[in-house]
Amino acid sequence: MAEASRKSQLGGPHTKEATEKGDNLECAVCLQNCVHPAQLPCGHIFCFLCVKGIANQSKKCAMCRQEIPKDFIEQPNLLEKPYQREASEGFDGGYQWFYEGKNGWWQYDERTSREIETAYKRGEQTSELLIAGFLYIIDLENMLQLRRNEPGRRRKIKRDFATIPKKGIAGLRTPETLVDSTEVEVSESSRGPVTPSNTPRSPTSGRESPGEDRELQETIDRITSLQLDTVLYDLH
Structure with missing residues (x-):
């Protein structure tokens, strides 16, 4: 009761x-x-x-x-926050379990990492875990994580020191990677439209010297003069 x-x-x-x-x-x-x-x-x-x-x-x-x-x-x-407790904890002198993501590794959450470590210490080849509502098979022989009903969805896993560079823990970014990702987003959002390389572009410096302006004007005058001479020649 x-x-x-x-x-x-x-x-x-x-x-x-x-x-x-x-x-x-x-x-x-x-x-x-x-x-x-x-x-x-x-x-x-x-x-x-x-x-x-x-x-x-x-x-x-x-x-x-x-x-x-x-x-x-x-x-x-x-x-x-996940980094308040788990960032420095580990097994056998500081080891943790990680899964591969885009452009880096993620550390498993404390509970999942502990369950994988237990299977690893027992010498088991596979272990089945429930993660984020899905059943996964942890293949300790080939160091892979596979979704049970979709074996094509797989990630590499590894046992490494908890202090290695990582993106975060269980999908939650650490403060360092969160700052880095924010800086990237701000940098990209601040950029103006990129002009295609095959599109003619006008000078962007805005600091052309007076000499360059005079040379350009003289060239235009010569072209105009040649055009007028050709017209007068045709009329005669």
């Missing part, structure tokens, strides 16, 4: 202190302690990856069915 009562409150209101710290929060999706707890606008709190799975599928809160904003996954309301 007590257990049923406890489960009925999962994902519901939490104490202010626990919410602010992000501690001892249980996720109503995976029924475990929240990893990177994220609070939706409706107030319900879940693991970030659990919210990501919901957003990719039903697009509604698992508790109250309120719609999840389209930009929530890119700009989540996190109660605990």
Whole structure:
């Protein structure tokens, strides 16, 4: 009875202190302690990856069915930043598990990394994990992550030091990569239209010397004079 009562409150209101710290929060999706707890606008709190799975599928809160904003996954309301605790933690002197993304590596979240490490230490060739609402097979023999129902969707994985350069943790960017990506966006947005290389362009310096102007005018005058001479010759 007590257990049923406890489960009925999962994902519901939490104490202010626990919410602010992000501690001892249980996720109503995976029924475990929240990893990177994220609070939706409706107030319900879940693991970030659990919210990501919901957003990719039903697009509604698992508790109250309120719609999840389209930009929530890119700009989540996190109660605990992933780099506050996980950035320096690791196994056997600082190792962590990573999966390959575009232009870099992402570190797995603490729970997933721990489950992969357990299978690795046991000498298992494969392990099956639930990540963001999808079942994945972790192939430790070939160091690959494959989606169970779509084996064509695969990523390389590796066990490496937690201190290596990375894009972030479990899809959440670290402050350094967040700043870098913002600078790139600002730099690109500040650029004007690029003129095609085969399009004639006028001088852009705006500092042509008076001598260049006189030479240009003299050339125009000579061409005009030649044209007039030709016309007069034809008339005679």
